[in-house]
Amino acid sequence: MAEGTGGTHAQHDAGYPGDWEADVVLRDGSTTHVRPIRPDDADALQAFHVAQSEASTYLRFFAPLERLPDRDLARFTTVDHRDRVALVAVTGDDAIIGVARYDRVGPEEAEVAFNIADAHHGRGLGSVLLEHLAAAARERGVRRFTAEVLPQNGRMIAVFREAGYSLRQHLDDGVVTVVFDIDPTDRSLAVMMARERSAEARSVQGLLTARSVLVLTSPGVAPGSLDDRRAARVLADLVGLGERGPDPADRTGAVTAAGGAERPVEVQVVGLPSVPGDGADPAASTAEVVARAGDRVRSWASLDDVEGPVDLAVLALPAPEAVAAVRRLGRLGVRGVVVLSGGYAEQGPTGLALQRALLRAAHAAGLRVVGPRSYGLLAHAAGGLLNASLSEDPPPPGRIGLFCQSASTAVSILGSVRRRHLGLAHLVSAGNRADVSGNDLMQFWQDDDSTDVVALYLESIGNPRKFSRVARRLARVKPVVVVTAGRSGHVVPPGHAVRPTQTSRHTLQEVMRRSGVVLVDNTHQMLEAAQLFALQPLPPGRRAAVVASSSAMAALVAEAAGTAGFSVERAPAILHEDADDAKVARTFAEVYADPDVDVVVTVHVPTVGPLDLRVAQALARNAAGSGRTSVACLLGLHGATPELTAPDADGTPRTVPAYTTPEDAVLALGQAARYGAWRAADRGRLVAPEGIHARTARRSIAGWLDEAGTRESLDLGPERTAELLALAGVEVLPSVPVHDADEAVAAAGRLGWPVALKSTAPALRHRSDLGGVRLDVHDEAELRADVAQVLALAAAHPAAPGRAPLEVQAMAPHGVACVIRSSEDPLFGPVLGFGLGGDTTDLLGDVAWAVPPLTDVDVADMVRAPRSAPRLFGYRGVPPLDVEALEDVLARVSVLADQLPELLHLELNPVVVAEHGAYVLGATARVGVAGTRADGPRRALPV
Structure with a gap:
């Protein structure tokens, strides 16, 4: 049962609908908690009313009302949650900032009223409360809302209309009566989804654009302990004390955005443990990092001393301390918290309770949560790098948005990204995925100009229906490459709150495929596909050309291309390792001049000597700006390299991705072709x-x-x-149940000959091969004989409970x-x-x-x-x-x-x-x- 900010369901009356409680992202990217009203909300409701302006009170009650009378206060807060329902939006300290209620006035009709705190107008509270009140009303059998609104209260009428409902209005005695059906319509659902996308994208944007970061650790944490080292690592990265060095191959400039400098970030830290002795590893102690950072970090003994505003908080705290700290972060204007530490749902019921308490505290305070057990987040932007992660050597800026869950997987993936010399726009590690998920990041990446490709490593999917619709919308404009820890969706790692499923193991794969997602088998394939999408255009077709260093290699590559769905009609071009410069240049010029070529696969592996730069440079020059999707397998090259980079006609560097094996290259090419075909096809309209x-x-x-x-x-x-x-x-x-031959003949007479005779025994139903179904029975004699035979056959099989043993049906x-x-x-x-x-x-x-x-x-x-x-x-x-x-x-x-x-x-x-x-x-x-x-x-x- 969901736990509310003011207590659990068990603490309320038996009729309290605890499943109506919900945390919601608002229009500005912040969060709030929505729940049914309770009798103990009387003081909070009175405080809410008293704080409202005279104008707001008049619009709600049609009269000035300085205080709510005790009688009204009791009536407003004591409801039956069926015919009289009220929902409130509350803050972390249970202060009410919005109220929505309905009173049933007919079997399927209820009168509604809303009141939003003056200080919180413009955050989308009215639309959120309307959605939740309408859902509660439909659950109670209400299908239509009416509202009496003063003509000057255009804001409230707009809430109803902008929600996508079809309004009927009439003016009577100076009051506008608004009537609308509340069953979801295509338009109302589209409005809700658009608002959801905008709000969730803005909440993620607040995390990734942070300009001030607060790192919280605990005075009780031992110096050099895991939490202390986590805090130290993040602090060192935030203030530029990380140990990252230049790429030894210097291969990033051609394929990543300019920059890579630290983003100017105001950094504060709370709760330093004691300082270790001289000579300690500066990355091993928070206190040592603070000492080395000097005035680049402001240190505080208590969270109460911190000066706001603060955009982002990073927590390396024991779980119980983290929950208490989050409750106090709201006053600083914090948009979100990254929880690095464990001790939550992965530890069992006690940890799960702490994780839920953390979420309730954060959402009521308006915060999103990344984690727990997160590796952190990093983001490149025009202002530089925000590295609020445990990575001391983050990749340079690029065009790939990467989401993963477990911290250990993030370490592995980041290492693979660096080895491929790729760049990232963002990395978010969700850990237990208690709050911020891949769905949130996809909402943000859809309209993010710095991201061209989305890659997701998912250990679990908590909401496949939402994932499907969000991914499908994103895949229409950007490739989405996904690897799941379990291809079936039936694997649930410790700490992940996922509903059970009884579906076929192929269901998740079908959901992905129909959503346009490129589903791959492992993180290696994920990055192989992502680099192709980031560096090359989508294949315009499936006609492939092969350039290889031997006939045997060309035959193998052509076979792999055919298996991936490509046609190799052009004879492979053979470039032996002793080919002269003119032969190399002529070969690539001819291949790229052929109008019947859509993709080019080049495999050149000299048996003697190092990489042949002539092949790489000729391939890069011809591929740049050609519109032909190109991949390469060249000795010693992997990922995005300067050897395979050349400017197009506009002077923009273009890179052909290099793969370790031809099979890897062709597999990625095939995935890109399937995605391109999906994107180009008509996806149809909802039935x-x-x-x-x-x-x-x-x-x-x-x-x-x-x-x-x-x-x-x-x-x-x-x-x-x-x-x-x-x-x-x-x-x-139509079919007629019958018990014997006489009833069967009578039924056939009513239905019309010919008929079918069927046993209702589960073992024989639909089984014509076992004699349980007799078709095309044309006359009475044949039917009587069939009845006798089927009844005799069914004697060995138990009949369906409460059903006649036979049925007669007209023939189709x-x-x-x-x-x-x-x-x-x-x-x-x-x-x-x-x-x-x-x-x-x-x-x-x-x-x-x-x-x-x-x-x-x-x-x-x-x-x-x-x-x-x-x-x-x-x-x-x-x-x-x-x-x-x-x-x-x-x-x-x-x-x-x-x-x-x-x-x-x-x-x-x-x-x-x-x-x-x-x-x-x-x-x-x-x-x-x-x-x-x-x-x-x-x-x-x-x-």
Whole structure:
């Protein structure tokens, strides 16, 4: 249960909706805590009211009101959280800065009112409270808000309109009555996501552009201990005492931005341990670093003495001390904290409680948290380098934005970045990823002019639905290269708060692929791909040319290129190691002059002697500005090097990336080609079939659950499942349950001959190969014989509880049987599966997976993804089937599952696709009380 700033759910009444509590990023990048109001908020509410201006009070109450009467105070703070609901936004000391409430005035209608503290106007509190109040109201069955507003209160009317709702207004007796439905619409969701992106990007920007940094350590920490060394390392980097030296190969100038100097940063430190003796390693003690830094660091004995404002705090403190310190940082204007130390969720329940307390304290004080167990962050900008990390030798400035989680992985990745002579725009290490995540960084990088490529090392993904939509939007403009610690998404490292998942191990891969993400196997591949994206244009096509130092090498490279999806139609150019200068120049000139070449792979490995600079220089000159994506494998070169750098026609240096092996080069090239094709393709529009009545379906499910007296789950029978699907515009072919031959004959007479006879025993259902299904039964005699045979067969198999042993169904046209499934997963939300029917499909796992919402292109791709899909498109002379009708059914199921978290499981089996139409012959469904999805229709930070 979420812990609030004023106490835990257990401390409140039993009806207190603790899951409505949330931490939220506001428009200015700061944070606040939103929670239901409580009776003990009376004093805080009175203080909030008294601090308001006379104008604000008049707009809220239509009259001057210096103080709230005790009677009103009690009524405002004592609510039932159902028909009378109030939410408050609070600061770290539980001071109220915004109130939103509704009172139900009809079965599905409630009157709303808002009041935002004068000092906090313009931060987006009104829109945040409206989102959360609307979500709470929908949970309580309210579907429409009304508000009475004075005409001069245009700001409040604007909050409703700018949220994306369609308003109906009328003026009566000097008061404007505003009415609007609160069910999410495409426009309201788009508005929420745009606000979320802007707020989260601004919060990250505040971290990466810090101009004043406060380092906190503890007087009780032993000199030279791990926390002391962490603080010392960060301090040394911030004030320019790091031990970084020049790149021995001096290979960065051609491919990185100018600069690399320290950014002028005001540095302060709190809580020095005692000073060690002379001669100690200056990087091993905070006190020694401070002594060496002189007046470049201001040192304080207590946090209370620190002078603000401070942009960023770096904590190297024991966990309990860190929580106490964060509560006191708000007064300094701190935007965020980087927590280097451990002792949190990775240590078990006690540490998890400390981590949650840290987040609550930080968010209530308006701060974002990087960590705990973070390696820190570094950022290059026009003003120089901000190095608030544990790296004493950070990479030079570049165009790659890098996010990783564990500190040890950051060390490894940074070493690989340096060996490739690459530059970074930013590095953020999230550690336990308690707050700031890869999603936040992607929001920032989308519009960041200093970043061209995004690389993410993810040990876990806490919100795959949000990741999918954020990554898809970012991938439309910048490459996103991702490596995950577990390709399935089922691996959860210690300290990471991730919901459990029961999905297929291929689901995460499909989410990545459909989002345009370049998913790679390891950090080596991540940087190999990132350097290609950073240094070369996207492949304009898949026609490859090969230049090699031998025919044998050329054949191997051509084979690798073909495996990666390239066509090598031009004969490989062979440059033997004894080729003269004219031959080298002519070979590359001819290759790059060929209009039928899109990409060039050069592999030149002399058997005697060092690197042949003539080959490198000729390749670089011809590749620069050619528009052809070029990669190289040359002896002794790796990454971005001056040997493979040359100016284009405008004088801008262009570099061909060097790879250790031809396979690495071609693999990266293939990944770039697939990404380029995805980016160039039409991604379609979100499917929105007509005739889907999600609100009615939600009411029906609630009624069925109440009737069954359960709050867990309920298996719907065939009739209710068909009723539910009908609300999505999907018709299930009618069937009649029967017990014997007489009932079967009567049912066939009503349905019309021919019919199908099916056993309802789970082991025989859909199993025509076992005799459980009899098709094309044309007359009474045949039907009676089939009934006797199927009943005899079913005697050895238990029947489905409460169901007749048989059912009779009208025959559908002949076609191919398919299966459509949807399951509500705690981590991914609704997960959709599609495959062709039959044991072979299930045994081979020939199923396509996707997470709604889907576009029409996604739906079409999903139908075509299974290896057996050619059966739908005229396989071996069979007429093509009505795939468009199948796509319509799949689209409707995807929308229904996306809009109904109550739909725990749905299976349409079989869906027969004929030459004309798609026919649902069987369907099962399980429903239950909806859980809270990780990516719901309200903005909220993880807890």
